[in-house]
Amino acid sequence: MTLVQQMWTTTPLGDVVAPDPSVEDDRLMAQFCIGHEAAFDEIYRRHATSVHSFLRRMVGQPDLADDLLQNTFFSVVRARGRYLPGTSLRSWIFTIAANTARDARRRARVRADLVRAHGVDEGSVDPIHPDPPAARALQQALADLPDDQREAVLLHKMQGLGFAEVAEVLGISVGAAKVRAHRGYEKLRARLGALEETT
Amino acid sequence: MNDRHDPVIPIPTESSEALSQVRAAALARFRSETVVVSWRRQAALLIAGVSGVTLIGALVVAVLQGPAPGILLRVPILVALLAAQAMAVWGFMSPRRSLWAQAAGGLAIVAGVGILALRGPGGGPQGAMGGFICSMSHLAVGLVPLGMVLGGLREAAWSPVRALTGGVALAGAGLLWGEIACDRGMAHVITHHFGAAVVLMAACWVLSRWLPVRSNAR
Numbered sequence: 435m436t437l438v439q440q441m442w443t444t445t446p447l448g449d450v451v452a453p454d455p456s457v458e459d460d461r462l463m464a465q466f467c468i469g470h471e472a473a474f475d476e477i478y479r480r481h482a483t484s485v486h487s488f489l490r491r492m493v494g495q496p497d498l499a500d501d502l503l504q505n506t507f508f509s510v511v512r513a514r515g516r517y518l519p520g521t522s523l524r525s526w527i528f529t530i531a532a533n534t535a536r537d538a539r540r541r542a543r544v545r546a547d548l549v550r551a552h553g554v555d556e557g558s559v560d561p562i563h564p565d566p567p568a569a570r571a572l573q574q575a576l577a578d579l580p581d582d583q584r585e586a587v588l589l590h591k592m593q594g595l596g597f598a599e600v601a602e603v604l605g606i607s608v609g610a611a612k613v614r615a616h617r618g619y620e621k622l623r624a625r626l627g628a629l630e631e632t633t
Numbered sequence: 634m635n636d637r638h639d640p641v642i643p644i645p646t647e648s649s650e651a652l653s654q655v656r657a658a659a660l661a662r663f664r665s666e667t668v669v670v671s672w673r674r675q676a677a678l679l680i681a682g683v684s685g686v687t688l689i690g691a692l693v694v695a696v697l698q699g700p701a702p703g704i705l706l707r708v709p710i711l712v713a714l715l716a717a718q719a720m721a722v723w724g725f726m727s728p729r730r731s732l733w734a735q736a737a738g739g740l741a742i743v744a745g746v747g748i749l750a751l752r753g754p755g756g757g758p759q760g761a762m763g764g765f766i767c768s769m770s771h772l773a774v775g776l777v778p779l780g781m782v783l784g785g786l787r788e789a790a791w792s793p794v795r796a797l798t799g800g801v802a803l804a805g806a807g808l809l810w811g812e813i814a815c816d817r818g819m820a821h822v823i824t825h826h827f828g829a830a831v832v833l834m835a836a837c838w839v840l841s842r843w844l845p846v847r848s849n850a851r
Contacts, residue, residue: 467669474663478656486652500651506849507659513850515671516728516789526850533790533849605730605792605851 459523467514478507481524484593485531491588492535494577502538506531525602528595532585532603539581575625583618590615672788676726679785680719683778687718687806690774694814701816706751711809713744718805725798726785728851734798741801745827748812752819764825767815771807771829778806779837786841790849796841800834807833 465473485506490499509530517526576584582604589600590611601611691711701707717740724734782799789795811826 469663469667471660471663474660475656478659482652482656496651500655503652504655504658507655508662509848509850511659511663511666513789513848515669515675516848516850518728529851530790530849533851537790537846537849 459521460519463514463517463519463523467517474511477510477523477527481527482507485527488528488588488593489531489535491573491576491592492532492584493538494573498538502531502534505538506534509534522599522602525595525599528589528593528599528603529605532589536581536585571626572622575622578625579618579621583614583621586611586614587618587622672726672728675785675788676723679726679781680722682781683722683802683806684715684719686777686781687715687774687809690806691810691813694810698814700813703751703816704813707748707812710744710747710751711812713740713747714805714809714812717741717744718802718809721798721802721805722782722785725782725795725802726788728789730794734794737798737801741804744808748808748822748826749819752817752822754819763817764821767811767817767821767825768829770814771811771826772832774810775803775807775829775833778803779833779840782837783840783844786837787844787847790846790851791842793838796838797834799841800837803833803837804830 462473462477466477482503486499486503489502489506490496493499493502506527510527513530517523576587579587585604586600589595589603590597595603597608597611597615600615601608604611604614606614717737720733720740721737724731724737727733782802786795786799807830808826811822815821815826
């Protein structure tokens with residue numbers, strides 16, 4: 435029986451019941467902490483793609499997003515003793531990813547001259563995968579949002595996190611998460627509306 | 634996985650090769666870092682280290698120089714400073730947004746008010762050199778705890794609250810030594826003890842912001 439199969443429970447009548455996500459997370463993390471590679475693989479399989487997608491949209495550069503994904507999972511490995519049982523593993527990993535992206539952007543700003551000298555345009559659209567014009571405009575509008583609003587919009591709209599989870603990831607209240615996302619949406623709407631009028 | 638996407642924005646084409654490489658690198662890291670230390674254990678060790686250094690130093694000062702007059706009156710303040718230090722360490726090591734950090738800050742303020750109240754208004758600095766020596770001693774005794782606190786702060790993502798709480802833990806060490814070794818008045822304490830504590834807190838903030846963290850977990 436695999437680790438994942440063990441997490442599903444069976445009622446006395448034989449019905450298979452999906453596990454409580456937090457119990458499932460706790461079991462996975464407990465196995466991860468005692469060195470089970472299968473648990474690490476399962477965590478990676480479940481979260482790497484969505485975290486990677488979030489990071490690419492946060493920083494706009496595929497190569498940098500790959501590095502940040504690696505740093506995120508290095509942090510997951512290093513800080514597994516800081517995971518609190520009973521909390522959402524997805525929120526915990528997204529918190530690490532958001533902190534990693536924030537830290538990278540801050541350090542990039544500090545090294546702005548060096549970065550410019552190497553011709554890297556922070557927040558640029560992925561040049562390898564040219565997008566349709568509307569998507570490109572939206573991606574640029576997202577890149578122009580302040581970091582805190584972009585995080586809230588991406589986590590809520592793109593990654594499908596509820597506002598409670600967004601709040602947990604960003605370390606703010608649910609109300610503040612809603613306000614940040616709302617302000618972000620308003621700016622996106624205004625920016626894209628202005629673009630539509632000019633075209 | 635509850636991962637929904639806006640149809641307007643294309644999902645970036647995920648590079649399976651990049652994901653595989655990251656997985657391999659993270660797995661290699663996982664295999665090399667087999668020991669998991671819980672944050673509680675790390676916090677307890679750090680409290681023991683910071684408090685231990687502070688107490689050993691205080692004992693050395695008391696033995697070499699002799700305790701300041703009226704030291705017994707200051708025992709509650711010394712206890713409050715040690716408690717604030719321990720609570721601050723626990724507060725910045727905890728992954729929760731705990732009340733420990735706020736409680737440590739509150740207790741440190743109460744201890745500061747107590748220090749000023751016991752010193753009284755008189756007995757200002759006895760010459761510039763006397764005050765300077767106090768400031769320098771204050772900064773010097775904070776150096777070892779500063780290294781320890783920075784090590785603890787690097788275990789998780791930087792935040793202003795964590796950096797400030799780390800500074801409170803540092804300030805506690807110098808203030809405690811100052812209470813044992815010095816009996817000058819309020820003006821001297823504000824300038825040379827509290828001033829040095831603020832410098833240590835600022836150093837903690839700047840260095841912790843500058844040093845790379847070991848993990849970006851909360």
